[in-house]
Amino acid sequence: MATMREVAKLAGVSxxxxxxxxxxxxxxxxxxxxxxxxxxxxxxxxxNEVARSxxxxxxxxxxxxxxxxxxxxxxxxxxxxEDVMNIYDYTVILCNSDEKGxxxxxxxxxxxxxxxxxxxxxxxxLTSEELxxxxxPVVVLDRPLDHSFPSVVANNYEGARMATNYLYKQGCxxxxxxxxxxxxxxxxxxxxxxxxxxxxxxxxxxTLVFIGNYQMSEAKIATxxxxxxxxxxxxxxxxxxxAAGALKAAQQLGLRVPEDLAxxxxxxxxxxxxxxxxLTTISxxxxxxxxxxARLLVKKIEGKPIDQIHHVLPVKLVRRESTR
Amino acid sequence: MATMREVAKLAGVSxxxxxxxxxxxxxxxxxxxxxxxxxxxxxxxxxNEVARSxxxxxxxxxxxxxxxxxxxxxxxxxxxxEDVMNIYDYTVILCNSDEKGxxxxxxxxxxxxxxxxxxxxxxxxLTSEELxxxxxPVVVLDRPLDHSFPSVVANNYEGARMATNYLYKQGCxxxxxxxxxxxxxxxxxxxxxxxxxxxxxxxxxxTLVFIGNYQMSEAKIATxxxxxxxxxxxxxxxxxxxAAGALKAAQQLGLRVPEDLAxxxxxxxxxxxxxxxxLTTISxxxxxxxxxxARLLVKKIEGKPIDQIHHVLPVKLVRRESTR
Numbered sequence: 001m002a003t004m005r006e007v008a009k010l011a012g013v014s015x016x017x018x019x020x021x022x023x024x025x026x027x028x029x030x031x032x033x034x035x036x037x038x039x040x041x042x043x044x045x046x047x048n049e050v051a052r053s054x055x056x057x058x059x060x061x062x063x064x065x066x067x068x069x070x071x072x073x074x075x076x077x078x079x080x081x082e083d084v085m086n087i088y089d090y091t092v093i094l095c096n097s098d099e100k101g102x103x104x105x106x107x108x109x110x111x112x113x114x115x116x117x118x119x120x121x122x123x124x125x126l127t128s129e130e131l132x133x134x135x136x137p138v139v140v141l142d143r144p145l146d147h148s149f150p151s152v153v154a155n156n157y158e159g160a161r162m163a164t165n166y167l168y169k170q171g172c173x174x175x176x177x178x179x180x181x182x183x184x185x186x187x188x189x190x191x192x193x194x195x196x197x198x199x200x201x202x203x204x205x206x207t208l209v210f211i212g213n214y215q216m217s218e219a220k221i222a223t224x225x226x227x228x229x230x231x232x233x234x235x236x237x238x239x240x241x242x243a244a245g246a247l248k249a250a251q252q253l254g255l256r257v258p259e260d261l262a263x264x265x266x267x268x269x270x271x272x273x274x275x276x277x278x279l280t281t282i283s284x285x286x287x288x289x290x291x292x293x294a295r296l297l298v299k300k301i302e303g304k305p306i307d308q309i310h311h312v313l314p315v316k317l318v319r320r321e322s323t324r
Numbered sequence: 325m326a327t328m329r330e331v332a333k334l335a336g337v338s339x340x341x342x343x344x345x346x347x348x349x350x351x352x353x354x355x356x357x358x359x360x361x362x363x364x365x366x367x368x369x370x371x372n373e374v375a376r377s378x379x380x381x382x383x384x385x386x387x388x389x390x391x392x393x394x395x396x397x398x399x400x401x402x403x404x405x406e407d408v409m410n411i412y413d414y415t416v417i418l419c420n421s422d423e424k425g426x427x428x429x430x431x432x433x434x435x436x437x438x439x440x441x442x443x444x445x446x447x448x449x450l451t452s453e454e455l456x457x458x459x460x461p462v463v464v465l466d467r468p469l470d471h472s473f474p475s476v477v478a479n480n481y482e483g484a485r486m487a488t489n490y491l492y493k494q495g496c497x498x499x500x501x502x503x504x505x506x507x508x509x510x511x512x513x514x515x516x517x518x519x520x521x522x523x524x525x526x527x528x529x530x531t532l533v534f535i536g537n538y539q540m541s542e543a544k545i546a547t548x549x550x551x552x553x554x555x556x557x558x559x560x561x562x563x564x565x566x567a568a569g570a571l572k573a574a575q576q577l578g579l580r581v582p583e584d585l586a587x588x589x590x591x592x593x594x595x596x597x598x599x600x601x602x603l604t605t606i607s608x609x610x611x612x613x614x615x616x617x618a619r620l621l622v623k624k625i626e627g628k629p630i631d632q633i634h635h636v637l638p639v640k641l642v643r644r645e646s647t648r
Contacts, residue, residue, distance in 0.1 A: 046433070046437055047437070059438070060438075061417065061438065068403065069393070069399045069402050069403050069406075070399040070400050070403045072396070072399070072594070074399070075393045075394040075396070075398070075399050076394050078393050078418070079392065079393050079394045079420060082393075082418060082419070082420055083420070086419075091417045091419070091434060091435070091438060092417060092418055093385065093415045093416060093417050093418075094402070094406060094416055094417075094418040095406070095410075095415070096403060096406055096407070109370070110415060111415070113370055113371070114383070114384075114385065114415060216594075216597070216598065241598075244598045247600070248598075248600065251600055270394075270396070270540075271595060271598060273540070274540065274565075274568045274572075274595060274598065274599060275598060275599060275600065276571070276572065276575055276599065276600050
């Protein structure tokens with residue numbers, strides 16, 4: 001590999017001049033800059049990124065902290081972030097925090113030691129206060145903290161109202177909700193949307209709410225129990241994975257979906273099309289969420305103006321076979 | 325944050341001595357080393373990883389190149405690599421190559437510019453020859469190249485024979501195979517296993533093979549066509565996603581699974597338990613594959629002896645509801 005010294009020699013300038021051209025700082029006259037750039041091309045010189053990052057305190061790398069990449073919501077989100085970052089010439093360090101505050105803090109420390117240029121957080125174990133001295137650009141994705149960081153979320157509250165109302169319009173009157181983990185903001189917002197819609201329909205009954213923790217097996221067990229103990233004609237599950245669990249429970253009890261029981265999920269992950277019947281669901285623009293967060297972070301890193309700090313993306317109902 | 329200079333001052337030694345302790349090279353007497361380590365702890369000094377990586381040409385970061393994280397086989401593999409790397413204090417840069425040789429080459433260049441300590445490759449677009457001047461430790465995962473790099477794969481050939489033979493034992497005689505992409509080694513090995521087993525059973529018939537490219541929708545279309553045109557009583561799909569597609573096709577044509585048609589998948593991803601009926605499949609030890617590859621890479625990076633260069637992990641049949 002060619003060195004900076006060789007570039008300087010070929011261009012007939014000092015190493016310091018080459019460095020100024022590479023880092024685009026200090027004065028270099030146009031003619032000289034052209035010669036340096038030609039020498040870089042001729043020698044196929046690749047700047048040593050580590051040396052550059054030490055100098056610029058930048059590594060052209062960002063950190064992306066997710067709860068768990070094996071949760072089927074996250075692969076598409078991660079893919080979107082990586083795609084966009086790749087366009088802007090940044091690499092992405094992936095970290096799985098398992099929703100643990102300690103692990104998040106540890107990762108943030110490690111990422112800062114690596115001089116990442118920014119961090120995208122999809123968790124909410126840490127408060128804005130704990131993050132206040134983070135000192136690198138941060139964008140919050142999927143799970144908003146408060147208003148101190150740029151954020152991208154989908155409209156969980158509206159999505160939940162939409163799902164509940166759709167079941168009502170289908171004739172369901174005893175509409176149950178399978179709730180995600182109580183400490184996860186989007187799960188709470190979906191619960192709130194369900195609750196408000198049920199109240200406004202005059203159907204609210206707290207015994208219709210049960211916990212599935214975003215897990216298929218837990219949702220299946222909870223649904224079996226609920227269907228055995230009380231009359232339920234519709235289920236709004238807080239995510240598609242739990243909707244698949246509810247579907248299994250119904251089938252095991254000999255109920256027909258959607259004739260005896262309508263089910264609606266949330267997320268529109270690929271799984272929603274793989275079950276039989278296929279799941280009606282609230283579609284989140286997962287890829288767009290990741291892509292917008294990545295673009296926001298690039299703008300923050302590069303000090304460019306940001307038109308809109310907080311993005312709440314619309315969701316939509318996707319009708320399939322698990323509702324009438 | 326404390327600086328190296330402050331550590332040196334507190335320990336009463338030179339900055340060069342602190343550097344020798346941190347980088348574990350050069351002679352430092354035991355007493356001095358102890359004092360330096362105490363000073364590091366007292367001041368909660370965090371070495372500047374970028375400066376260290378420049379000096380050591382190491383970044384405590386590895387690159388992980390996968391075809392596409394949104395392919396449901398990869399999240400668990402990626403998770404395993406990250407879990408193990410985290411234990412050894414390495415971070416993981418994730419790259420999606422989309423099975424494109426150009427993109428792989430580009431990522432390898434970028435990763436080398438970032439001074440990654442090693443690379444795990446789960447793709448096989450590049451030949452060993454093209455990788456011969458790569459100059460960083462490489463471990464090949466899931467898709468073997470040849471014998472020049474340490475590798476971890478599951479036994480695709482045996483798994484395919486096992487699946488085919490199981491369908492035979494269930495009474496199937498017209499056993500079709502839905503094949504993955506022709507340029508992917510594991511897809512070809514699964515095809516070879518199927519072919520050899522069918523030959524040894526005296527059932528080989530090339531018209532029973534069709535292409536699904538590891539995609540659900542393609543597999544569904546191919547299965548619809550195949551089931552309409554000829555007699556088939558068993559399907560061995562090259563992965564679970566295609567098995568889910570075959571299941572949909574069968575249900576759409578009014579066939580009962582497993583009574584009229586038995587279906588067996590490959591991989592044992594979470595999806596296999598989410599369909600109705602649940603999929604019988606060949607289970608790959610996906611997490612173990614990732615974890616073993618990560619440990620191999622750490623050993624290579626740290627120059628430790630490696631007992632076994634090539635790992636071919638056993639697979640097993642998981643009986644569920646899509647076979648009798």
